[in-house]
Amino acid sequence: MEMIDDSSHHPHRVPSGTRVYAIGDIHGRLDLLDELLARVCDDAGESPASRVVVVFLGDLIDRGAQSCAVVERVIDGAPAQGPLAGARYVCLRGNHEDTMLQFLADFSVGPRWFRNGGLEAIRSYVGEVDSRLALDYPRLQKMLYRALPTHHLRFLSSIPTWHEEGDYLFVHAGVRPGVPLDRQDPFDLMWIREPFLGATETLGKMVVHGHTVVAEPEMRPHRIGIDTGAYRTGRLTALVLEEDRQRFLST
Numbered sequence: 001m002e003m004i005d006d007s008s009h010h011p012h013r014v015p016s017g018t019r020v021y022a023i024g025d026i027h028g029r030l031d032l033l034d035e036l037l038a039r040v041c042d043d044a045g046e047s048p049a050s051r052v053v054v055v056f057l058g059d060l061i062d063r064g065a066q067s068c069a070v071v072e073r074v075i076d077g078a079p080a081q082g083p084l085a086g087a088r089y090v091c092l093r094g095n096h097e098d099t100m101l102q103f104l105a106d107f108s109v110g111p112r113w114f115r116n117g118g119l120e121a122i123r124s125y126v127g128e129v130d131s132r133l134a135l136d137y138p139r140l141q142k143m144l145y146r147a148l149p150t151h152h153l154r155f156l157s158s159i160p161t162w163h164e165e166g167d168y169l170f171v172h173a174g175v176r177p178g179v180p181l182d183r184q185d186p187f188d189l190m191w192i193r194e195p196f197l198g199a200t201e202t203l204g205k206m207v208v209h210g211h212t213v214v215a216e217p218e219m220r221p222h223r224i225g226i227d228t229g230a231y232r233t234g235r236l237t238a239l240v241l242e243e244d245r246q247r248f249l250s251t
Helices: 030-046 067-076 095-105 107-114 118-126 137-147 150-158 186-191
Strands: 018-023 051-056 088-091 162-165 168-171 206-209 223-225 237-242 245-250
Touching (some): 030 067, 030 237, 051 162, 067 118, 067 150, 095 107, 095 118, 095 150, 095 186, 107 118, 118 137
Parallel strands (some): 018 051, 168 206, 206 223
Antiparallel strands (some): 018 237, 162 168, 237 245
16 A cells, blocks of 8 residues: 555545544553543443444553553453444554563563563563562563463464554554555554654555653644553543544543
């Protein structure tokens, strides 16, 4: 898919009859995820849509204390009953999921991962870690591998790096300007900041992303950033898209 600048011809839209809830970086805060999903459920019940898609923008894990439980909640998918019954759940891979998978394959990634909350994720799977083990990366790698449920590993290994709905492209971090989507480097989709954040040209698709923390949802001609730093601010944000309309829900 070529990313062509056609934004001047029509407002960005999702498919008719579809409502999308895009949820920003959760980082192990199950309490905030449950609160926001309750608000999403209430919102969906107030004016039902024929098709509901919930997109998690990645970084489910690290920093907060409940990475394992957050992953399990997302794997569980939409509830069997109520306004969200039948909704499609889509989860994208963030740089924190990517780093966890790297650590499982190579314990030398440990120092980099632990600087960004990796030890908290390990604790959520294995329980309390003795301080004497905190730098024993080979042993912690084995402990995590043994404790990680098979369905979690399968899920984390298979989640995509991007998703499309109508005129919107959902990724964790952003895209490299000027590069067609089918030639984007997955590394950029999970990790990029500049030159994506500072781009002035529109990209045809409106890019919805997390990764870069903002005090309030950030709306630019080419992108909407919704990582409101949940793990430290207590504010988890969802972007709601329907037809050509945009609005927000948050904790």
